[in-house]
Amino acid sequence: MRPMPRTLSLAVCLFDNVASTDFQGPAELFGFISPRGYPKRDWAIEPAYLIDATYLSVTMDPVYTMSGPALVPSRTYESIEEDEQFDILLVPGGIGSRTTPQAVLDFLKSQAPRAKYILSVCTGAEVLGRAGILQGHKATTNKRAFTRISSSEDGKGVEWIPTARYVVDGKIWSSAGVTAGMDMAYAFLQKLVGPEVSDVIRTIVELPKRGDDVEEEFARYYKLI
Template structure:
């Protein structure tokens, strides 16, 4: 059933929502493996393409950069060419049979690609952002990023996607027989790709083996926190980073009000839309 705006506002008003209460659980001590990871140097790669969603890249990068003051890591920005890569997407077809829509009016920023797909260093962690540029790449039958993923997948320790970046994972084949989620506003377009994927309609992020996928845009920061908590533990550096940047991440992977907002097939319309986030460690 599709919720009208009035129905949705009424739902917010009458639904019994959970009460947020202070946490009584202390941050757990790091495991032996997490302590060992703190002394390892992890090589991180973030893929860029014209039309990437800025926060898909900058949000996780902010956390990576801040945490690198505590634990050793390196980062590479990888694209088809080195140099500045704009966040403005190329012209895209929004309606079948219609000419491409111009994007010249969209404001843009550029990030500097440090490596190409052929010169990228050995990577432990690879992150694929979303953005309208993904749609343009599909329409251009450009599978360069998919080929890069399949060539590196066996040697990666972890593969992450934010937002519609999961369409690249789906098209590359690495999501077969795995669960994943994605941007809820583009759910129907994205989930048509790939075979044998267990798409999760209500999820802030998912983890299946070494693959992590997040919902739309800002959800990438929550996934990044959960991923780094798994890698290093929250106590110490990561808690200091999150409170230092004054960001309280959602820590419940099943919290997903936007699956209700966008009427995603299979989502629970009675799911909680209240946010109970609080600073880490409090």
């Protein structure tokens, strides 16, 4: 049996009325290098890391997304021990991001300082802003909600980039709305495991290549530029 690469732990932060594609899109890509998905493929170049996802919620009750089936979480936020640290935090958006449960914010505040990477999709940036994680950083978010979020009290002290499909600022990665999360996730995989492995994944799911240097068309649609 071939040796397993080093595994990074991923916390997917769920709440009711979350947008399912916000987290399922990146999760689809990350699943190829999960402990379960990795052994199923013969990699020409072995990935340097695996990603093992844990789906967190306020309770163990099913999480009702904005669309699609309800999801049973892996654990609750309160079950995380004080000395337990996740390597990657993924914060999706959706209508539920407007009224983020305090348990989500408390978890992010405690985990963010030592996390290796923090990723938000769509209005997940609103959640990060509310937790104080985006202060002094560049970020982007869903273009329809861009003005509301960037001009809010939680959005102050953040350099919001209206034209970006996704933004990378240190360990913080933020994307525009919903499908942009997959573009960001692909770029994240390029950084984490290299272009050879990430391109195998991209071509299997048939994801078009769109970099962060391309002007986001929806910024113009919503008259942000």
